[in-house]
Amino acid sequence: MKNRWLADFLSLFYPNYCYACGRKMPKSSRCICPECELHLPRTDYPFRSPNPMEQLFWGRVQVEAAAAYLHFRKGGSVQSIVHALKYGDRPEIGRYFGRLLGEALCAHAVFSQAEALVPIPLHPKKQRVRGYNQSEEIAEGMREAMGLPVWSRVLLRTVATDTQTKRSVYQRWENVQTVFRVASPSEVEGRHLILVDDVVTTGATLEAAAQTLKSVPGVRVSMAALAVDTL
Numbered sequence: 001m002k003n004r005w006l007a008d009f010l011s012l013f014y015p016n017y018c019y020a021c022g023r024k025m026p027k028s029s030r031c032i033c034p035e036c037e038l039h040l041p042r043t044d045y046p047f048r049s050p051n052p053m054e055q056l057f058w059g060r061v062q063v064e065a066a067a068a069y070l071h072f073r074k075g076g077s078v079q080s081i082v083h084a085l086k087y088g089d090r091p092e093i094g095r096y097f098g099r100l101l102g103e104a105l106c107a108h109a110v111f112s113q114a115e116a117l118v119p120i121p122l123h124p125k126k127q128r129v130r131g132y133n134q135s136e137e138i139a140e141g142m143r144e145a146m147g148l149p150v151w152s153r154v155l156l157r158t159v160a161t162d163t164q165t166k167r168s169v170y171q172r173w174e175n176v177q178t179v180f181r182v183a184s185p186s187e188v189e190g191r192h193l194i195l196v197d198d199v200v201t202t203g204a205t206l207e208a209a210a211q212t213l214k215s216v217p218g219v220r221v222s223m224a225a226l227a228v229d230t231l
């Protein structure tokens with residue numbers, strides 16, 4: 001946001017705070033303190049197939065592979081991290097954890113064969129307010145670890161249309177939540193793409209995005225998220 005320069009300026013004089021536990025941390029630490037880093041609730045999903053995130057999409061959309069780096073729990077450290085990433089004007093958190101996620105997926109038999117990273121787009125209005133798309137920041141971190149390009153203009157979130165005014169409030173909400181389109185189908189035809197999201201709860205957004213991409217001939221989709229809320 002507009003005050004980022006101020007935050008950067010102040011950080012020269014004020015100590016770093018850990019986004020997970022809120023305590024002061026050494027200047028050399030980035031985003032989270034060594035203690036929190038050590039105790040991050042990492043999943044073993046990149047090393048397990050089928051894993052609970054893949055199972056979440058069974059019968060909904062066919063994907064090559066799916067994995068998340070962290071377990072999401074309400075009130076837990078990952079919720080604090082995600083909150084700062086989405087609402088705290090801290091895009092560098094996305095880069096940081098995106099790199100860790102990418103490192104975990106580098107050696108994966110399926111993910112390592114993919115050709116590009118496609119972040120879930122934000123609604124344009126939301127992105128204007130926030131100043132960045134957190135999923136794109138995660139994808140940029142993954143790019144650094146995996147060497148894959150980030151295609152952030154391939155998938156677009158459609159803007160509400162006139163026909164929606166005739167629908168019920170619930171249908172309208174659902175529509176806004178789940179409608180995507182592919183900007184240039186010829187660019188993605190026949191490709192294996194990794195959809196990148198921040199937190200997966202019901203999986204409705206990833207499911208809709210994957211179905212949209214897979215409507216293009218020959219497209220295969222894998223899914224990677226920073227965190228997942230599964231049991």
Ligand SMILES: [Zn+2]
Nearest residue numbers: 018021033036
């Ligand atoms: Zn901490």
